[in-house]
Amino acid sequence: MDPAQDDAVIAQEIDGAEALKRAFREHPAGVSLITAQTPEGPVGLTASSVSSVGIDPAALSFSVTRATGSAGGILGADSYLVHLLDARHAGIARSFAVSGAERFTPDQGWSTLPTGEPYLPGTRAALRCRTLHSLRVGDSAIVVAEVLGAVFGSSAEPMVYHDRAFRGLGEGPLGGPTA
Numbered sequence: 001m002d003p004a005q006d007d008a009v010i011a012q013e014i015d016g017a018e019a020l021k022r023a024f025r026e027h028p029a030g031v032s033l034i035t036a037q038t039p040e041g042p043v044g045l046t047a048s049s050v051s052s053v054g055i056d057p058a059a060l061s062f063s064v065t066r067a068t069g070s071a072g073g074i075l076g077a078d079s080y081l082v083h084l085l086d087a088r089h090a091g092i093a094r095s096f097a098v099s100g101a102e103r104f105t106p107d108q109g110w111s112t113l114p115t116g117e118p119y120l121p122g123t124r125a126a127l128r129c130r131t132l133h134s135l136r137v138g139d140s141a142i143v144v145a146e147v148l149g150a151v152f153g154s155s156a157e158p159m160v161y162h163d164r165a166f167r168g169l170g171e172g173p174l175g176g177p178t179a
């Protein structure tokens with residue numbers, strides 16, 4: 001049996017959830033931090049699912065695993081910030097990816113925008129958003145959010161989430177034509 005056929009057999013023997021996790025573990029994704037102010041205080045989470053949707057209206061999408069805790073606070077907020085992180089922010093991305101880790105500490109350098117959202121100065125971009133649509137998929141939700149404005153900072157080395165770790169790209173662009 002050739003190796004390609006072996007892979008096809010293996011893929012059929014894995015259930016859908018495990019197959020999805022295995023496939024996306026090796027698929028690099030940008031890293032974002034989504035924050036909101038709630039009546040109970042600030043909430044935030046690390047997301048690797050943020051994507052541009054369109055320009056008219058200006059919109060992005062993201063998904064959250066549960067509609068409780070920080071995700072529930074973000075889903076219930078009138079507006080929130082989607083911070084696009086880079087390699088300078090690996091530590092804070094880790095803090096907001098782990099339940100119960102220290103968040104919104106003075107050492108992390110938080111500020112608040114005049115509109116009330118918790119803001120992390122020094123990020124490449126923080127997009128102020130509000131939810132246009134939300135679709136429940138099991139315990140998860142896919143959110144389409146309108147971009148209301150942005151705060152821009154300086155650029156730095158990009159960061160991706162790949163194989164369960166935050167990684168810088170540091171190599172520069174690959175050769176060949178771009179899409």
